[in-house]
Amino acid sequence: MRLILAEKPSVAKNIADALKIKNKKDGYFEGNGYLITWAFGHLLQLYDAKDYDSKMARWKLDNFPFIPEKFNYKVKSNPRNRDQADGGARKQLKIIQYLMRRTDVELIISACDFDREGQVIGDSIINNLKPNKPVYRLLINEWTPDEVRRGLEQMKPNQAMQSLQDAGISRQWADWVLGINLTSVATLKYQKGSGKALNIGRVLLPTLKIIYDRDKEIEKFVPEDYFKLTATFQTEEQQEYQGTYMEGKKEKFKEKPTLETIKEQLSGKPATIIDKQVEKKKEFPPFLFNLSNLQGFITNKYNGWTSDKVLKVAQSLYEKKYITYPRTSSTALDESLVGKAANVLKKLSENLPYQDEIKFMKSKRVFNSAKVESHSAIIPTYMKPSRLTGEQELVYTAIKNRFIMQFMPVAIYEETKLVTKVANVEATGLFYSKGKVQLVEGWKKVEKIQSKDTLLPIVQKNDLVHVIDSKVSSHVTKPPKNHTEKTLLRVMETCGKSMKEDEVEEIMGGILTGFSIGTPATRAETIKKLKDIGYITSHSKNLVCTDLGNKLVETFPVLELFDLEFTGRLEKTLSDIEKGSVTKEEFLSVVYNFTQKSVETIKADQAGIINQITSAKISKEPLGKCPQCGGNIIEGKKGFGCSNWKSGCKFVIWKNDKYLATMKKKPTKTMVKSLLNNGTAYVKGLASKKGNKFNAYLRYEKNPTNDYYSWRMEFKK
Numbered sequence: 070m071r072l073i074l075a076e077k078p079s080v081a082k083n084i085a086d087a088l089k090i091k092n093k094k095d096g097y098f099e100g101n102g103y104l105i106t107w108a109f110g111h112l113l114q115l116y117d118a119k120d121y122d123s124k125m126a127r128w129k130l131d132n133f134p135f136i137p138e139k140f141n142y143k144v145k146s147n148p149r150n151r152d153q154a155d156g157g158a159r160k161q162l163k164i165i166q167y168l169m170r171r172t173d174v175e176l177i178i179s180a181c182d183f184d185r186e187g188q189v190i191g192d193s194i195i196n197n198l199k200p201n202k203p204v205y206r207l208l209i210n211e212w213t214p215d216e217v218r219r220g221l222e223q224m225k226p227n228q229a230m231q232s233l234q235d236a237g238i239s240r241q242w243a244d245w246v247l248g249i250n251l252t253s254v255a256t257l258k259y260q261k262g263s264g265k266a267l268n269i270g271r272v273l274l275p276t277l278k279i280i281y282d283r284d285k286e287i288e289k290f291v292p293e294d295y296f297k298l299t300a301t302f303q304t305e306e307q308q309e310y311q312g313t314y315m316e317g318k319k320e321k322f323k324e325k326p327t328l329e330t331i332k333e334q335l336s337g338k339p340a341t342i343i344d345k346q347v348e349k350k351k352e353f354p355p356f357l358f359n360l361s362n363l364q365g366f367i368t369n370k371y372n373g374w375t376s377d378k379v380l381k382v383a384q385s386l387y388e389k390k391y392i393t394y395p396r397t398s399s400t401a402l403d404e405s406l407v408g409k410a411a412n413v414l415k416k417l418s419e420n421l422p423y424q425d426e427i428k429f430m431k432s433k434r435v436f437n438s439a440k441v442e443s444h445s446a447i448i449p450t451y452m453k454p455s456r457l458t459g460e461q462e463l464v465y466t467a468i469k470n471r472f473i474m475q476f477m478p479v480a481i482y483e484e485t486k487l488v489t490k491v492a493n494v495e496a497t498g499l500f501y502s503k504g505k506v507q508l509v510e511g512w513k514k515v516e517k518i519q520s521k522d523t524l525l526p527i528v529q530k531n532d533l534v535h536v537i538d539s540k541v542s543s544h545v546t547k548p549p550k551n552h553t554e555k556t557l558l559r560v561m562e563t564c565g566k567s568m569k570e571d572e573v574e575e576i577m578g579g580i581l582t583g584f585s586i587g588t589p590a591t592r593a594e595t596i597k598k599l600k601d602i603g604y605i606t607s608h609s610k611n612l613v614c615t616d617l618g619n620k621l622v623e624t625f626p627v628l629e630l631f632d633l634e635f636t637g638r639l640e641k642t643l644s645d646i647e648k649g650s651v652t653k654e655e656f657l658s659v660v661y662n663f664t665q666k667s668v669e670t671i672k673a674d675q676a677g678i679i680n681q682i683t684s685a686k687i688s689k690e691p692l693g694k695c696p697q698c699g700g701n702i703i704e705g706k707k708g709f710g711c712s713n714w715k716s717g718c719k720f721v722i723w724k725n726d727k728y729l730a731t732m733k734k735k736p737t738k739t740m741v742k743s744l745l746n747n748g749t750a751y752v753k754g755l756a757s758k759k760g761n762k763f764n765a766y767l768r769y770e771k772n773p774t775n776d777y778y779s780w781r782m783e784f785k786k
Contacts (some may be wrong), residue, residue, distance in 0.1 A: 071171040072104045073207070074165065076181040076190055079388045080212060081107040084180060086093045087217035096164035097397040104168050108181070112165075113142040113193045115245050117151075124396035130257050132267070134250050134668040136661050142193055169200035180207040182395060184443065185647065186590065188230055189237035195227075206230050209623075213450045234380075236647040238514035244659040245637075247271050250664050254671045259624060262682030269625070270603045271636060272587040272595050277604050278631040279560050279586075281551050281614050281622045290548035295321040298328040300500055301538040302337055302489055309537070312489050312500030321544070331496045335539045342497070344488035345530045351481055354474035354512040355433065356400035357446035358467070358786045360589035361562045363395070366467060368610070369565060376554045376593035382464045383447070391454045392468055397444035398562070401437040406445060410435070411525045413451050414476055416781060427476050435475045443647075448472045459760030469516045469671055480511035485525050491536060551611035553595060560587035561595075564637035584641045588634060590774045619748055620679040627667040652742070678780045693745025695720050696771070702745055709741045719776065722769060732756050742768050749783070 075081035081098065083089075090251040093118035097106040121137050144154040146161060169177060177200060179191035195204055204227035209220035221766035260267045271701050308566035310488035313320055314331065322328055358366070363383065364376035402410060411429045417429045442740035449469045457465060485504040504525030507513075513520065528534070552560075581766035587595055596612075599605045604618035614622070622631065629635040637659075645651040691701035692709060697720040710721035722736050722744075729735060743750035744767070752762045766783040 070104060070171070071178060072106065072168050072171075072179050072327065073178045074172045074191055074194065075105065075107040075426065076187055077111065077388065078107045078109070081105045083212040083388070083390055084217055088215035095582070096161055097168060103331065104171075104174065106165050106168055107161070108165075108190055109146055109158060109161065110161050111193070112144045112188055113197060115241065116141045116143055128253050128257055128319075129386060130254065130672060133254050134665045135252075136246055136664065140245075142197055160197075165194060166198045167200055169195075169202070169406075174200075174202065175487070176203045176205060176206055177207045178221075179222065182396075183208045183210065183394070184590065185233060185588075187239040188233045189241060192234050192237075193225070202451050209771045210444060210448050213452055232649040233647055234294050236643050236655040239646055239653045239656050240643055242263060242279040242657060242775070243270060246664050251630075251667050253501045254668050255625065258671055258674065259621075259676065259684065260680040261580070261676060265602060266680040268598070269630070269682060270595075271630065271639060272591060272624070273599060273604075274276050274621075275586050275633050275636040276557070276561060276595050277567070277599060277614070277618055278622055279557060279633070280552050280605055282598075283549060283633070284614050284619075287551065288638055292548070293323070293546045295323055295544050295546065296325045296328050296540050297321065298332060299540055299542065299543065300351070300489075300536050302340060302500075302534040303537045304526050304528055304532065304534050307527070310487070310502055310504075310525050310528075312487070312502040314496075315501050316498035316500050325541060325543075327412060331494065331498075331540050332541055334494045334496075335491060337534045338491050338536050340489050340491040340500075340536060341609075342487055342528055342530055342532045342534065343490045345528065346486045348484050348486075349481055349508070351479045351759055352513075353479055354477070354670070355471065357402065357435065357448060357475065358471050359394055359397050359446055361399065361558045361592065363447060363464070363467065364593060364733040365558050367464060368554040371463065372610075376558060377597040378460075379464065380590075380593045380615065382460050383468075386461055386468075387695055388455075390452050391450055391457075391465060393448050393450060394444050395447050396588070397442075397447060397752075398585075398589050399441045399444060400446050402435055402445040403446065404436045404438045404439045405703070406430075406700055407431050407436055409451075410760065413449055414473070415429075416451050416453060417449060418472060421473075426511075426514070427473065429476055432475070459757050463758075474512040474515045477512035477515060478509055480507070480513050480520075482520065483508040484505045485620055487525060487528065487532065503738075551608075551613060553610045557596065559613060560591055560633075561592050562589075563634040565759060578763075584637045584644075584660055585641065586636055588640070617680055624676045624679050626670050626674045627664070630667075635698045692742045696745070697776075700742065704738065704741075709736060709738075720778070723776075730757075740767075 073081075073084055075084060084101075085093075085098040085105050085453060086099055088103055088105075090098045090103060090105065091100060092100045097104055099105075116137070118135055120141070120143065122135075125132055125135060131690060145158045147153045147155045168174065177195060179188075179195065181187035181191035205224040206227045206229070207217075207220045207224055209216050232340050233348075248268075248270055252266050255269050256267040264342055297320060299311055300314065301311050302308055303309050314328070317708075356362070357397050358378065358717075360383070364379040367379045368374045368376055380395065383392065386392045387557075414427065414429050418424050421427070447468055449465070454461075457704075483506045485506075487502040487504075489500040489502065491500065502525060503523065505523045506520075507520040507522060511522075550556075558602060562585050586592070596605075600607065603615055604621065605612050606615050607613075642651055642656050646653060646656060689702060689703050693702050694700070695702050695711040695713065695718060698713050698716075698718045700711045700718060702709055702720070703712050707725070708721045708723040711718040714721075722741055724735055726736060734752065736756075740750045740752060749766045749768050752766065752767050755765055766782040766785055768783065769778050770780050770781055
C-alpha cells in the first residue's frame with residue numbers, strides 16, 4: 070500500500086480521480102493499492118514566543134531580542150482563538166498519523182505543491198509524525214489525470230529535495246525571527262494604546278518604500294510649460310498631412326516666442342520632402358504569463374480586481390486541473406514540454422474562427438529551458454473547462470488567449486517617416502511626420518486588439534508641397550503616475566531595476582532570477598497586508614501611502630529594511646539555498662545577527678510615538694427586539710447579538726456570516742434593524758457565483774427543528 074499526502078482536499082480528489090479511486094472514508098480515499106489523504110495547507114505552525122518562555126507572554130523591551138535555540142512546531146491555532154489548537158487540523162493530523170503507522174503502508178509520497186512552501190508543508194507533517202518509512206516526492210506542474218499518473222512513475226526520493234526544504238525552512242524561520250522581534254520592539258517603541266501591532270517585515274517595508282518614494286516624487290513635482298510647433302502641408306494632389314517641428318531630436322521648446330517667430334514665416338511657403346523612409350515592422354505577441362504579469366494584466370484591465378484575488382482565482386483553476394502551476398516567475402516553457410504544448414494547442418484550437426491561422430512551432434520565444442526557474446510559464450492544460458464562475462472565466466480566457474497568440478502569425482505593420490524642409494525660413498529645424506498601417510493582424514485577432522492606422526498621403530522624396538496652416542500649441546509636463554498593483558508588481562519582480570517593458574520580460578529568466586522583492590506567491594499577499602494594516606490605501610487603481618505609512622518610513626531607523634538591494638539579496642540567497650550553493654546555517658546566521666543589531670538600533674532611537682490608538686467604542690443603542698427572548702439586540706465586536714446573552718440567549722447575526730460572505734456582503738446596522746422590525750431586509754449589490762450583481766429580500770428565520778437561524782432569499786416583483 071502507498072500513502073499519498075496532498076496539500077488540500079481538492080488536490081487529493083484530483084489524484085483519486087486520476088487513479089480511479091471512489092472509496093472515500095473519514096479524511097482519506099482508499100483503493101487500487103493507494104491511500105490518499107490531505108492537509109489543509111499548513112497543519113503545523115511555529116511555536117509562538119510565549120510557548121518557548123512564559124515571560125514572553127508580556128511584551129517588554131528587555132525581553133528582546135528573542136531567538137530560540139531550536140525551533141519547534143505545534144498544531145496550527147484556531148483563527149478565532151489563538152490560544153487554542155484548531156480542532157480540524159488536530160483531527161486530520163491524527164488521521165494522517167494512523168495511516169502512516171498502518172502496517173500495510175510500505176512508502177509515503179509527499180504530493181504537496183512543488184515549491185518551497187509545499188515542501189515545508191509536507192516535510193513538517195512527515196518529520197513531526199516520524200513514520201520511519203521511505204518517503205518519495207511527487208513533482209508535477211498540473212493535476213490532470215495524465216500528469217498525475219506520469220508523475221507517480223517518475224518520483225524522486227524526498228531526500229533529494231533537501232535544498233528545497235532548507236530554503237523553505239530558512240524563509241519560515243527568518244521571517245519569524247525578524248517579524249516577532251522587530252514588530253514587537255517597534256510597537257512598544259512607536260505606538261501608544263492597544264490594538265493592532267505595528268507590523269515590520271522583510272518584504273513589507275521595501276514594498277511600502279516603493280509607494281512612498283513615488284508619492285514623494287509626485288508631491289515634489291513642479292510642472293513646466295513647453296511648446297510645440299505643428300505645420301499642415303498640402304501636396305499637389307490636394308492631400309494633407311501634418312509635421313512636427315524638431316531641431317535635432319528636440320521637439321519640446323521652453324520659449325514660445327522662438328516658435329512664434331518661425332510660425333509667422335511659414336504661411337503659404339513652399340516646402341520639399343527631403344527624406345522618405347518606409348519600413349515593415351514585426352510585432353510579436355507578449356510573452357506567456359508568469360504570475361506577476363497575469364496579476365498586472367488583470368488588475369489593469371478590470372476594475373475591482375486585486376493581485377491577491379487574481380492569485381486566488383488562478384489557484385482555483387489550477388486545483389480544478391484547467392491550468393498549470395500559477396506561482397511561477399518564468400515567461401517561457403521548458404523544452405521538454407513541446408509535445409504537451411502541441412497537444413493542448415490542438416484541443417484549444419478546435420472551432421475557433423481563426424483556426425486555420427494557428428500553427429504549432431517550437432520557437433525560442435516560447436520554449437527556452439534557460440529562462441525557466443523551477444516552474445514553466447502558466448498555460449492551459451488539455452482539459453477544457455465546462456463550468457466556470459464569471460471570475461474564473463475571465464482569468465482562464467486571459468491565460469488561454471496568451472497561449473494561443475504564441476502560435477498565430479506575427480503581426481506586421483508598415484511605418485512611413487517623412488522629413489519636410491520649408492524653403493525661405495530662418496530656422497535650423499525640419500518637420501517630421503509618421504504614418505502607420507497594419508498589414509497583417511496576426512495574433513491580435515485573438516483578443517480583437519484594434520491597431521490605429523495613421524495614414525499619410527502617397528508621396529515621394531523630392532516632391533514639392535506647401536504650408537497651408539501652422540500652430541504653436543501649449544503643453545504642461547505631467548507628474549509621474551501613482552503606482553498601481555501592475556506597476557508595483559513589476560518593481561518588486563525586478564527589484565527596482567528600471568528598464569523597458571519588453572526588456573524586462575526578455576531578461577527576467579536570466580540575470581535577475583531570484584533577485585526580487587518577495588516571490589510570485591507572496592507579492593499579492595504583501596500588497597493586501599499593507600492595505601489591511603493601514604500603511605497604504607487605494608484610490609481607484611492607484612496605491613498611495615497613509616499618514617501612518619509615511620510616518621513609519623520617515624521614523625523607523627533600520628534603513629536596510631527599506632532598501633530594495635538589501636531585501637533583494639536576502640531573496641536571492643534563499644534562491645541560492647534552493648540550488649544548494651548557500652547553506653541554511655549561513656543564511657540564518659546573517660538574519661539573526663541583523664535582527665540583534667536592529668533591535669538595539671530601535672531601542673536606542675530617540676523618535677517619539679508615531680501611532681496613537683484610540684479604541685473605537687461601539688454604540689450600545691438597541692437595534693430591535695430579540696426574536697428569541699424579547700431582549701434588546703445590540704452591536705458587539707464580532708456580531709449583532711442579544712443583551713440577554715449572559716442569561717443564555719444565543720441569538721446572533723455574525724459580522725463574518727458565511728452565507729452573506731458567499732455573496733460578498735457583511736451585515737450592517739441598517740440591515741439588522743430592518744430584519745428585526747420588518748422581518749425582511751432589501752439588500753443591494755449581492756454577488757452571484759459568476760460575479761454578477763443582483764438585489765434581493767433576505768429573511769433570518771429560526772429553523773423548525775433546532776435553535777439555530779437560517780437565511781432565506783426572496784425576489785419580489
